[in-house]
């Protein structure tokens with residue numbers, strides 16, 4: 001039977017993850033039909049108290065044992081699959097804590113394995129805090145790397161043979177990163193012929209599936225003005241340009257390197273390009289987040305499962321105050337459903 005449920009991981013219990021999940025179920029119950037939270041009962045109950053507040057009719061958290069039970073819960077019930085033992089103590093809001101990192105990681109691991117087995121159609125991850133994750137001893141900086149490791153273990157392949165990339169996408173702009181959670185110095189070193197070509201290839205493959213046609217790709221330079229003919233750096237001449245040329249030889253519709261300060265403007269509205277390949281994390285994420293934290297969705301490309309996430313983090317500064325906006329999470333659910341209809345591996349449409 002084809003899996004019809006979506007696993008929504010709770011994220012860091014000290015952050016806004018639990019409350020945006022509750023708010024999403026309350027705001028758009030139809031869109032969330034068939035979704036269930038993977039996480040911790042005491043922390044999710046606390047989030048329902050924050051979101052429902054005094055006076056409102058509260059939602060009930062309904063414990064389920066199997067994903068399929070999410071399709072059967074009564075109205076105003078939020079299905080939860082408890083991972084491990086329920087927490088004996090509630091973590092304080094907005095603080096880095098190893099226990100928060102551990103709960104977040106365990107939920108993602110559970111959901112990833114369920115998706116790899118085909119027990120759920122897709123995974124949507126609420127934000128986790130990377131310092132808490134590290135404090136818990138998890139050897140991966142974020143979701144993307146953790147999911148890559150789970151996929152490689154499932155496929156019994158070395159990590160290098162399951163290359164993944166981060167895409168941030170909205171209706172207006174898609175960007176895909178050559179490197180992710182590394183220092184800026186390391187990111188510059190990661191601009192190699194192989195990494196740039198691989199990013200172009202992964203983006204082409206994923207978007208071809210989702211769009212049903214070959215995507216038009218742009219590649220950003222690394223240096224100001226894309227190096228200005230070598231005056232401000234030679235990576236464009238020696239690495240990025242040759243990577244674009246090699247990809248074009250393979251028949252891919254890709255152009256660049258373009259000046260990074262204007263290429264996103266050219267792609268905005270998806271006019272000239274379907275996606276921009278960015279040379280490092282902030283180069284690619286700032287343009288999409290600046291268009292609105294409520295609009296972007298993080299999609300992991302290259303995985304043998306569908307994974308989306310909101311484009312924002314744990315927002316420790318407002319956690320527990322009932323202020324967090326679930327819009328990006330709702331968008332992540334919409335995109336995950338859309339992608340799961342393709343082949344279980346393709347990204348955004």
Ligand SMILES: NC(=O)c1ccc[n+]([C@@H]2O[C@H](COP(=O)([O-])OP(=O)(O)OC[C@H]3O[C@@H](n4cnc5c(N)ncnc54)[C@H](O)[C@@H]3O)[C@@H](O)[C@H]2O)c1
Pocket residue numbers: 016020125126127128129130131143293298309310311312313314315316317318323324325326327
């Ligand atoms: N998908 C993820 O797991 C994910 C994504 C991004 C960042 N992070 C992690 O989150 C932690 C905090 O990151 P940060 O502080 O740089 O970014 P952040 O996105 O958590 O917060 C940035 C600003 O945006 C606001 N904000 C974020 N989401 C909001 C929402 N839904 N509604 C209203 N306001 C919102 C916050 O209050 C804050 O002022 C870090 O550990 C980071 O690595 C995780």
Ligand SMILES: N[C@H](C(=O)O)[C@H](O)COP(=O)(O)O
Pocket residue numbers: 142143144145285298309311312313
């Ligand atoms: N780089 C992401 C962002 O800034 O939005 C974020 O850290 C999430 O990364 P993972 O999806 O790998 O956790």
